[in-house]
Every structure is written in C-alpha cells, then in structure tokens.
Amino acid sequence: MINFNGKLQENNIVISNNNRGYSYGDGLFETIKAVHGKLLFFEDHYFRLMASMRILRMEIPMNFTMEYIEEQIKQTIDANNLAEQSARVKIQIDRVEGGLYLPDSNDVNFMISVKAIDADFYLLNEAKYEVDLYKDHYLSPSLITTLKTNNKIVNVIGSIYAKENRLDSCLLINTNKSVVEALSGNLFLVKGNTIKTPPLTDGCLKGVLRKQLMEIIKLIPEYTLEETSISPFELQKADELFTTNVIKGIQPITKYRKKEFKNEVSKKLLQKLNVKVRLG
Structure with a gap:
C-alpha cells in the first residue's frame, strides 16, 4: 500500500506522462528510517523537506x-503491517501537472511508500567495501546539489560505473576537483585526531545523518572536526574513510585504489550513534 495525497491505495499507481517529477525532474524526496514505528531524526527530516520545497x-x-x-x-507503515519491525520510508513530492518549464501551478502532490529492512539499530559492516573516484561527470556546487531532488542522474550512472568496475561505490568530485561525497552518502575522512567532511558549499548533500554525526564528533574531546574541502590526494593518506546515510548508518571504506583502511574511529562513532538513537 502507498499513501497518495493522504489516501491509502494499492501500490500499482501509474503516473501520467505529464507528471512533472517524471517529465522535468520537478520533484524531491526524503528517505527516513523507521524502527518499530519510531521515525529516526524525524524533526531534521521534516525541516529539510520544508526548506527544500521553499528553495x-x-x-x-x-x-x-x-x-x-x-x-x-505512520498510517502507511501500519497499512503495510510494518509497525513491529524496521522500514525504509520514502516521501516523494512533485509539483502538480500543467505547464512546460514554467509550471501552471506551484501546488504539490505527495506519495509515501515503505519497505521492510532488516536491522533495527545501525550495524558495522566490516566486509570489503572498495571505492574509486568517478570522473566521467562532475558535480557543480550550488544550493540545488545539497537537496534530495529527482535530478540524481550522476548518482545513477556512477552506480552503473561502479558495478561495471566491480566497486562497491564511487566518490563524486565537483568542478573544483574536490571530493564531495559518495554515491549514496556523505563522506568523512580521518587523519590522526582530525575528522574532515566536505562543506555544503562544495555541493554535498545536506545529509541528516551527516548532521547527527557532526554533533557527536564535536562532543568527543580527542577529535577535531573540520568542514573543509577534501583533495583527491588526501584520500590515500587518510587513516580511515567512511560514508553515512540514514538507512545504513556508517559504512567504513576498506580500500581506495591500493590503500587499505582501518575502521576504529567509525566503530567508536557508530556506538555513540546507536546510543543517540536509543535515547532519542
């Protein structure tokens, strides 16, 4: 069952060829993790969604x-009998039909869908996770690239490139040749006691889990957090690399080209993240 504009219906809706999200990418989405009906970091998701719609x-x-x-x-979760387990919630917003590039109206439709996932809390995946740079196309840093819009074609073809080259993911670069993020998450780099993550001005997604993790790191005295551009040359000199998103939590990168990485810091941060989830 899906929720379309507040009405529950079977999950077989066919969109019109005039749907603006389909025709022009005139839409955005939000992905939320639900654990036994509890929506993790929901306030942050809500305010990001509202801010994105305004932009x-x-x-x-x-x-x-x-x-x-x-x-x-929660009605959609209940309708899919997922209130007693964990689920991936996706909210899609698109502008209503009408017009060409210039819409006839700025009113919106919304659709909510849910899908069961296994883990209640965030688990550390210590399996091989190899990445490389994706250099066929660059991100152009702007306010738009920080949003979860329907325009994710670089992530799509980057994912195909990763599969073709037997990689688990790729790291995206902006037009200034700085490393911005991974295909499906924000990037963090550990070197000694310094943890770096690219700033929003470099074009990375304004990630909800990125925000949570930054708050956690700032409370740990032995680490210094820096929001700063990351050069590709820094990757092989790093002690650890990991990515974050709200569904997986923290994903350690085990190998970039010939360099292999540890996961000590990501393991420590994951423990603190799960404490925050339980207390929240």
Whole structure:
C-alpha cells in the first residue's frame, strides 16, 4: 500500500506522462528510517523537506505540519503491517501537472511508500567495501546539489560505473576537483585526531545523518572536526574513510585504489550513534 495525497491505495499507481517529477525532474524526496514505528531524526527530516520545497518554490500546503506528515507516514507503515519491525520510508513530492518549464501551478502532490529492512539499530559492516573516484561527470556546487531532488542522474550512472568496475561505490568530485561525497552518502575522512567532511558549499548533500554525526564528533574531546574541502590526494593518506546515510548508518571504506583502511574511529562513532538513537 502507498499513501497518495493522504489516501491509502494499492501500490500499482501509474503516473501520467505529464507528471512533472517524471517529465522535468520537478520533484524531491526524503528517505527516513523507521524502527518499530519510531521515525529516526524525524524533526531534521521534516525541516529539510520544508526548506527544500521553499528553495524549489513549491507551495507548502497549510496542513503540512510535522504532526500531519508523521501521522501520514505512520498510517502507511501500519497499512503495510510494518509497525513491529524496521522500514525504509520514502516521501516523494512533485509539483502538480500543467505547464512546460514554467509550471501552471506551484501546488504539490505527495506519495509515501515503505519497505521492510532488516536491522533495527545501525550495524558495522566490516566486509570489503572498495571505492574509486568517478570522473566521467562532475558535480557543480550550488544550493540545488545539497537537496534530495529527482535530478540524481550522476548518482545513477556512477552506480552503473561502479558495478561495471566491480566497486562497491564511487566518490563524486565537483568542478573544483574536490571530493564531495559518495554515491549514496556523505563522506568523512580521518587523519590522526582530525575528522574532515566536505562543506555544503562544495555541493554535498545536506545529509541528516551527516548532521547527527557532526554533533557527536564535536562532543568527543580527542577529535577535531573540520568542514573543509577534501583533495583527491588526501584520500590515500587518510587513516580511515567512511560514508553515512540514514538507512545504513556508517559504512567504513576498506580500500581506495591500493590503500587499505582501518575502521576504529567509525566503530567508536557508530556506538555513540546507536546510543543517540536509543535515547532519542
């Protein structure tokens, strides 16, 4: 079952060829982890969604309160019998049909879908996870690249490139030749007691788990957090590399080209992240 504009219906809806999210990429999405009906970091997700809609000049409906969106998500979870396990929740927003590049209206549709996932808490995946740079296409840093819009074609073809080259993921580069993020998560680099992550001005996604982890790192006296550009040359000199997203948590990178990495810091941070999840 999916939730389309507040109405539960079978998961076989066919979109019109005039759907603006399909025709022009005129839409955005939000991915949330739900654990036994609890929405992790929901407030951050909600405010990112509202901010993104404002940036895209979408009309935010009067009833789009935090309570309303949360209730719609939980109704969808219940309708799919997933209230007693963990689920991946996806909220999709697109501008209503009408117009060409210039829309006839800034009103929106929303759709909520859910899918069962295995892990309740975040687990450390210590299996091989090899990455390389994806250099066929670059990200152009702007406010738009920090949003979760439907325009993710670089991530799509980058994922195909990774599969073709037997990689687990790739790291994306911006037009200034700085490393921005991974295909499906924000990037962190550990060197000694310094932990670096690219700034939003480099074009990385304004990740919800990125924010949570930055807050955790700032509370650990032995580490210094730096939001700063990362050069490709720094990758092989790093002690650790890891990526983050709200579904997997922290994903340690085990190998970049000929360099292999440890996961001591990512393991410590993951423990603190799970404490934050339990207390939250």
